[in-house]
Amino acid sequence: MIDIRGLTWRFDGAPRPALQEITLRIEPGELVVISGPSGCGKSTLALAMGGYLFQQYHGQAEGSVEVGGLDVRQVPIYRAAEIVGLVQQNPENQFCTLNVMDELAFALENRRYPPAEIRQQIAWALEVVGAAHLRDRALATLSGGEKQKVAIASMLVGRPQVLILDEPTSSLDPAATRAVLEAIGRLR
Missing domain, CATH: 3.40.50.300 (P-loop containing nucleotide triphosphate hydrolases)
Incomplete structure (x- = not known):
């Protein structure tokens, strides 16, 4: 369902990546909690899984993010929103x-x-x-x-x-x- 491979994201002007070499696979029906201290990239990862990171923010990305078989880096945000609900x-x-x-x-x-x-x-x-x-x-x-x-x-x-x-x-x-x-x- 969610397949992230080698995702690195650096916001434009940032001294270091917000996400670095993230690899994650979440199967249908799984409930996953991602925790960590403030500023560690949890919200950035959520934005990446929803496709918003790549279309509404400026930065450099490496790796792949597929959700429900869609490459959310490449599809329009309205299409990603049909697959992913991000609160x-x-x-x-x-x-x-x-x-x-x-x-x-x-x-x-x-x-x-x-x-x-x-x-x-x-x-x-x-x-x-x-x-x-x-x-x-x-x-x-x-x-x-x-x-x-x-x-x-x-x-x-x-x-x-x-x-x-x-x-x-x-x-x-x-x-x-x-x-x-x-x-x-x-x-x-």
């Missing part, structure tokens, strides 16, 4: 709309899903993350934990083959952390 460290950075329903519908509308299927996918994703009650809320009114749940649901609606969560509980209080971890647990 960023700060969910507000990925929100494109002002309310929950529009946020969850955004990707599916761009893929021209029929309205009935969009409604069905939204209901399913919100149920999975335990956030059906947030359906009609403005994003600005949500707590940190609620925003994380909506961000996860916004990736789930497209039924990606791979879901990458970049520090899904960072900056959350214990209750919100527990709620987000429970939502992640329901995905398995």
